[in-house]
Ligand SMILES: NC(=O)C1=CN([C@@H]2O[C@H](COP(=O)(O)OP(=O)(O)OC[C@H]3O[C@@H](n4cnc5c(N)ncnc54)[C@H](O)[C@@H]3O)[C@@H](O)[C@H]2O)[C@@H](O)CC1
């Protein structure tokens with residue numbers, strides 16, 4: 001189902017390991033695109049953000065005739081997954097959506113591309129709320145609202161704890177719909193819904209440790225962890241978004257053949 005030009009629905013029935021990238025391969029794709037092909041990482045981030053915004057606006061058109069009275073709350077981590085989130089906030093805001101940004105870290109701790117997009121969001125005066133207000137905002141959110149999970153993507157390297165685990169619990173307890181950017185926070189690109197280095201057979205064990213997304217929009221290709229039998233429970237309806245580079249080239253770059 002081509003819901004918008006650069007985004008295609010993932011067919012779970014035909015998903016194979018050969019179609020999937022590991023976190024390391026995903027980073028290699030990034031590196032190859034930036035260093036060998038010379039595309040800027042900010043262009044990749046913008047393309048990633050644009051595909052998420054296209055999806056939200058197409059879905060909104062298709063499901064409610066473009067009624068945009070819902071609120072999109074975007075929770076941004078400190079890495080490039082967060083950078084995607086700041087860019088998504090800017091694009092949705094310029095399209096007239098009600099947007100609220102929540103950042104998990106002070107700007108000084110952001111990755112360079114996240115900092116660039118956060119600074120732009122600040123300059124444009126996009127509503128930016130205190131992180132500690134998120135629990136209350138999520139608890140009072142309506143079913144037609146969206147929470148965009150831009151906390152962790154392929155950089156997730158350990159189980160969630162502390163503030164991030166609390167944020168994820170707040171997200172999962174909310175009536176709001178949840179959209180995961182690249183991967184749900186708490187979901188390992190390599191192994192799926194894991195806790196520590198142990199695959200979780202009982203998904204309920206992950207309650208609060210992994211975002212239960214209604215929709216996941218992943219970039220370039222599916223990720224290896226999506227093969228885990230419990231994956232769909234956390235990914236929801238999954239789409240694969242192109243970020244402007246020929247997939248075949250990227251596969252060669254990570255010698256997927
Ligand atoms: N693959 C690609 O071609 C592209 C990737 N982009 C985005 O870049 C993301 C990867 O960005 P990053 O490598 O900065 O990583 P993330 O943004 O996923 O993670 C940020 C940082 O969080 C820390 N972290 C890891 N596990 C944690 C935990 N359990 N608790 C607390 N902190 C933790 C790590 O230091 C990690 O570097 C992708 O998921 C995607 O959203 C896009 O911007 C565009 C292109």
Ligand SMILES: [K+]
Pocket residue numbers: 081149150151152153180181182183184185
């Ligand atoms: K995410």
